Each structure stands twice: as C-alpha cells, then as structure tokens.
Amino acid sequence: MGNKFAWLKRSEHNYLLPFVIVVTTVVALWLLFFAHNSVLNWIRASVEVKNQQKEMTRLQTEIDQMESEIQTLSTNKDSLEKFARDTYHFAAPGEDVYIVE
Numbered sequence: 001m002g003n004k005f006a007w008l009k010r011s012e013h014n015y016l017l018p019f020v021i022v023v024t025t026v027v028a029l030w031l032l033f034f035a036h037n038s039v040l041n042w043i044r045a046s047v048e049v050k051n052q053q054k055e056m057t058r059l060q061t062e063i064d065q066m067e068s069e070i071q072t073l074s075t076n077k078d079s080l081e082k083f084a085r086d087t088y089h090f091a092a093p094g095e096d097v098y099i100v101e
Contacts, residue, residue, distance in 0.1 A: 069083075
C-alpha cells in the first residue's frame with residue numbers, strides 16, 4: 001500500500017501542491033478573519049457576553065440592596081424619618097437644618 005499523496009509528487013502535478021496550499025491558506029484566513037461567523041466574531045461575542053453577565057450581576061446586587069432598603073423603610077418609621085431627613089433634608093417644625101457639602 002503506497003503513500004496516499006504520492007500522486008502529488010509526480011512531475012506532471014508539480015503545480016498542484018502549491019495551488020492546494022494557497023487555496024487552503026486563503027480559505028483558512030477567510031474563515032478566521034473575514035467570514036460572518038469568523039473566530040474573531042466569536043471572541044468578540046464571548047467578551048460581550050462576559051461583560052453583560054458582569055453588568056447583570058452588578059445590577060442584581062443593586063436591586064437586592066434597594067429591595068432591602070424598601071423593606072426597612074416600609075416597616076420601620078424611625079428609619080423612614082432618618083432617610084427623609086438625610087436624603088431630602090427634611091426637618092421637624094422649629095428645627096434648623098445646615099447642609100454642608
């Protein structure tokens with residue numbers, strides 16, 4: 001049983017091996033860099049997905065903190081009053097408020 005590619009080495013097919021190499025290289029480069037579903041597009045999409053997942057995690061943490069604050073404010077009158085004073089500079093009648101920035 002001989003070499004499967006021995007026919008490529010025969011003198012009448014000397015032009016074929018470089019042609020096959022060039023065509024294969026061009027197709028590989030096309031698939032890697034220029035095709036719609038290229039490897040570069042896959043990498044970009046993967047990075048974008050990771051960034052979106054980080055953003056989702058950050059936003060979920062923020063939502064959890066806000067829900068906890070809402071729960072606290074809706075159940076505790078003292079914390080609601082403190083929140084209103086700190087956030088909106090509310091004051092009791094006759095009380096002076098000094099805002100320092």
